[in-house]
Amino acid sequence: MHVDMDAFFASIEQRDNPEYRNKPIIVGGQARGVVSTCSYEARRFGVRSAMPIFEAKRKCPQGIFISQRGRVYREVSKQIHEILQSYSPLVEMASVDEAYLDITGLYNLFGPPVEIAQKIQKEIHVKTNGLTCSIGIAPIKFLAKIASDENKPNGIFIITNETMPGFLSELSISKIPGVGKKFLEELKKLGIKKCADVLQLDKIFLEKKFGKAGIMLFERASGIDTREVEPYTVKKSESAETTLSENVYDKKILKKWLLIHAERIGTRLRKDNLKGRTITVKVKFADFKQITRQLTLEKRTNATDTIFENACILLDELPLAKAVRLIGIGVSCFGDDKENKQLSLLTFADKQEEQRENLEIRRNHLDATLDTLRERYGKSAVMRGKLFTKTE
Structure with a gap:
């Protein structure tokens, strides 16, 4: 079973703000960036998720544009997860709004199955004060996801073992998860539009031409x-990014955003008791061209200042010939650093190593104190001085 919340962020906004109901709500910011999600009223004008905000405004000038409330969305997602777990011990949250x-x-x-789906829909609707979901049921995972999109919103669609061959035969390859735009273009050159067309070709031919993607197709x-429902998926990375209100050349401004992102990421990593070794900086220019740069640390970290410091190193190495519209940081390569701590004891005589160790310890103590204060008094209770403007 695949449970997919209907226009999740927008539906929460309409639930919490009665004046937004039955109106075109677009979540994703006021001026720039992309649409996170939008209400069904906005979709009638051609607005879609991942669409640039400027295009959404052109298509739906009367739309109400709202910034995300991530904390609220995560709380509702957790509530939905708990509801689903009361039906099955095997629940895999694929994202904040689907499972x-x-x-x-x-x-x-x-x-x-139909009764289970109906009970889940009713319980989610009651316990979340009016949110709806669409549910797909199928013998295999990817078809369950496709099925949940067949009768949106608030619908149920079932594919059985008996109906699966017929459904697959007419299924457009564009609906198969993993078939992106470029892959789709190459397949269309071969005359492949439906799953039935794929089966006219030899598997070995598809593998030679497209590799693993050909086998998957x-x-x-x-x-x-053959994928099973995995109740717990190990987090592989943590990231944060922002589309700037206006294009920026000044690295001082960009570094301020790097610190904001490092703060967010560090807080999340410490909460999840994770440390990462690879730092990645992502930059998107005014012409929408995007580049990423990364470096790997000797030891894993979740210290805000260490993440920020290394992100700045990466940014300084980038020539900014064009203005920047988006800046972001990612931390990955998680794991346990016990083996590294043992190694550091063996090399502790090295003065520089000792200084680095002590600096990281001080940063960890500082972060722990800040996390405690913010947890108790709110996120804005204490801020780093670097984030203030001169007037503040």
């Missing part, structure tokens, strides 16, 4: 998806 459930063997507890078209 997979393994409903094998639940017939005696909750009835047949052939398997999906054949109704093969």
Whole structure:
């Protein structure tokens, strides 16, 4: 089963603000950036997720543009997760607004699949004060996801073992997860539009031409998806980025945003008890061209200042021949640093190593204090001086 919340962010905004109901709500910012999600009223004007805000304004000038309230959305997502877990022990949150459930063997507890879906829809609607979801049910994972999109909003769609071959035969390859724009263009050159067309080709031919993507395509078209519902997925990275209100050349301004992002990322990593070794900086220019640069540390970290310091090193290495419209940081390569701590004891005689160790310890103590204060008194209770303007 795939449960997909309907226009999640926009629906929460309409729920919490009665004056927004039945109006075109677009979540993603006032001026720049991209649309995170939008209400169904806005979709009638052609507005879609990931669309640039300026294009959304052109298509829907009467739209109400709202900035995200991430904390609220995460709280509602957690509430939905708890509801789903009361039906199945195997729940995989694919994102903040969608989840997979393994409903094998639940017939005696909750009835047949349709009844389970109806009960879930009703409980989510009641406990979240009016939010709706669409549910897809199928024998395999990727088809369950596709099915949840068939009867939106607030719909249920079921693909059984008996109906799966017919459904697959007419399924457009553009709906298969993993088939992006470039891949789709190459497939269309071969005359491939539906899954039935894929099966006219040899699997070996697809593998030679497209590699692993070709194998994946052939398997999906054949109704093969061996992935199981994974209740817990190890986080692979943590990131934050911002589309700036206006294009920027000044690295001082960009570094201020790097510090804001490092603060966000560091807080999340410490909360999840994670440390990363790879720091990545992402820059998108005014012409929408994007570049990333990364470096790998000797030891993993979740210290805000260490993340910020290394992000600045990467930014300083970038020639800014064009103005920047988006700046972001990512931290990845998580793991346990016990082996590194043991190694540092063996090399502690080295003065520079000792200084680095002591600096990281001081930074960890500072971060722990800031985290405690913010947890108790709110995020704005204490701020780093570098984030203030001269007038402030």
